Amino acid sequence: xxxxxxxxEVVMIWIKQIKQVLVExxxxxxxxxxxxxxxxxxxxxxxxSSFNSLLDEIKSSRVKKIISILQAARSKTLKQWKExxxxxxxxxxxxxxxxxxxYTLDKFFGPLATASPVIMMEExxxxxxxxxxxxxxxxxxxxxxxxxxxxxxxxNQMINTCKTYLCEG
Numbered sequence: 001x002x003x004x005x006x007x008x009e010v011v012m013i014w015i016k017q018i019k020q021v022l023v024e025x026x027x028x029x030x031x032x033x034x035x036x037x038x039x040x041x042x043x044x045x046x047x048x049s050s051f052n053s054l055l056d057e058i059k060s061s062r063v064k065k066i067i068s069i070l071q072a073a074r075s076k077t078l079k080q081w082k083e084x085x086x087x088x089x090x091x092x093x094x095x096x097x098x099x100x101x102x103y104t105l106d107k108f109f110g111p112l113a114t115a116s117p118v119i120m121m122e123e124x125x126x127x128x129x130x131x132x133x134x135x136x137x138x139x140x141x142x143x144x145x146x147x148x149x150x151x152x153x154x155x156n157q158m159i160n161t162c163k164t165y166l167c168e169g
Contacts, residue, residue, distance in 0.1 A: 004073040007066050011077045014063075018084045021054060025091060036157035038109045040150060041102040048095035055092050058085060094140060101138045104130050112157045117165055120158060127154070 025047065031039065057063065070078055108127045111120055131150070134141045141147055 001073070004070065004075060007070055008075055008077045010066065011070065011075075011081055015077070015080050015084060018054070018088065021050070022084070022087055022091065025050075034156045034160060035153055036109070036113065036160065037102075037105060037150065037153040038113075038157075040153055041099065041106060041109075044095050044098040044102060048092065048099050051088060051092035051095055054088055058088065097138065098140050101134045101141060104134065109157070112154065113161055115161065117162050120161060 029043065067078070067081065105127070108123055108130070111123045112127075115123070131147075131154070134150075135147055136142070141150060
């Protein structure tokens with residue numbers, strides 16, 4: 001029917017928009033060479049917010065009504081829709097997990113950024129234990145790529161703090 005065709009057109013537009021969001025989220029991040037670890041937390045918080053908003057929209061009553069009408073009409077667009085719905089859910093869960101893990105490091109970000117090198121070094125064993133725990137339990141941060149990126153940001157912050165200490169001392 002015409003109604004089904006119009007609704008399929010709407011869903012195809014949504015599918016295209018969601019695919020664009022997913023493609024953009026999977027692109028390499030461009031970051032400054034000296035960026036610190038708090039930027040990692042901010043990145044994942046932003047990503048979590050974006051994907052949670054998208055999930056809220058997908059679960060809205062308006063969208064659910066359209067999808068149920070298309071299910072009743074046995075629309076072929078639903079296969080793609082369900083696949084993307086699953087990908088969005090996975091991305092939202094990944095972001096939520098990463099924010100949770102990175103928040104365990106948050107208490108170290110202040111001392112890393114503001115403490116003297118001596119006080120900062122007192123925090124390093126606890127910081128490394130926490131990083132090790134994240135490596136052992138996080139599905140994302142148990143890869144060398146993610147762990148290298150995180151450790152690089154921690155090291156950058158330590159170097160920046162030491163530079164500031166030397167320049168002000």
